[in-house]
Amino acid sequence: MAIQASAEQQSALLDLQKHDTALLQLAHRRSSLPQISQVQDLEAQLGSFQLKLVAIKTEISDISLAQAKADNDVSQVVQRAERDQQRLDSGAVTSSKDLEALQHEIVSLKKRQTELEDVELEIMEQLEEARGVQVEIEAQVAATTSELELATQSRDAEFADIDALIAIEMSGRQQIVQSVDAELLALYDKIRIDLGGVGAALLHRGACQGCHISLDATEVDRIRNQPADTVVRCEECRRILVRTSESGL
Template sequence: MKADPATQLRLLSVQAIDSSLDRLAARRRNLPELAEIDKLSAQLAALNDDLVRVSTELRDRGRSQQKLDDEVDLVRARAVRDQKRLDSGQITSSRELENLQAEIASLARRQNALEDETLALMEVIEGLQTRAGVIRADQERLEAELAVAAGRRDTALAEIDDETGARRGEREATIPTLPADLVTLYERLRSSSAGVGAARLVRRRCEGCHLELSGADVRDVAAAAPDEVVRCEECRRILVRTVESGL
């Protein structure tokens, strides 16, 4: 394959552009802001789950408290009714009077027990409410941090996309100046050689595989015509000769 030295140097320019595009794509995929957003999003999701659990328990405890309150009201109402009967003086039977007094005492004990249970439950509810408040505050903090990280991400992506667009413009302007068969070979090699299809020969070393050419290979390259497209015997990439090749 033939291509004059100036054309081969333009191919190196395309390779530099493609390497830049590859670095930009890698930078886009590996933005630290993306990892930060993933971390914050995971923390926020965990807090959302915690809040759902706490809110569910609060509802359950609230229903339990309502049941206790209803039962206290019933016990209190019954005790008031019994006390009125006792105070009315209408009960003349000592046995009935004794039973009524015993029931009033039992209702008082039951009311005290229920109220103690209610107080204990209220403490639990208060703790859950405090926990819910802490979670909501943490959610607000994480949402603010997430918004800041998203802003940094968007700024970084915009910068990368702008630079990517500029590099692609340079590539589109250069590719038509190269022979089609040279571009085809270059693209095939680039796709199979870690994104590098053409490399400089610098001080007898291929910058594609970073190996030094053997003496015989150096002699072959030096003997090749200036417009001959030569290849590295080690990595098979297109090898572009320059004044720094050391031939």
């Protein structure tokens, strides 16, 4: 049994449909903003740069520890050679065998010092290189952070614009909803949700504006003969077919 609703009520559905179509388009625009994926990409990039920064800082801290150890190794060898030299210079060591041993040790210590200083130098070079990498990564973090800020601002500005339009459509929709009979509204909403956003369509020059299929002459005749307050459905798409003066009946 078809729902009954006045022609005004039925035509109000077309106005409601305009708002719902606009809302659907706005929702689509909102969710497909290029800034959304731009922000996501930049967040991912920033995250990876930050991880790299943590890694290089850890590496620098490890190299610094190695540097401290190398410095300490060198100074121990230097101190020991100095002590040996002082003993040698003091004249306290008289036995030629001891003197020879002492001199031999000083030579070994100098050789060891050179080796340790090479290690020290190598570590210093590593440290310098790692600090250079840190500076590069910090620059990347800074550049990405400001890019992300801009993209986020741009996205949020678009969101705000779209949300303002959504609010206007929602308020327009709400005003119409108040005047539409609950049963008719429920039918419209159900069809709209089931059929991708369009619940009511105008019958225009014998065609349903919902599915854009022209009705055959028999069907047009059948609809023409329905009382004005009978809610008609499209035979093809089952949407509410609203008859107005434009319907060509």
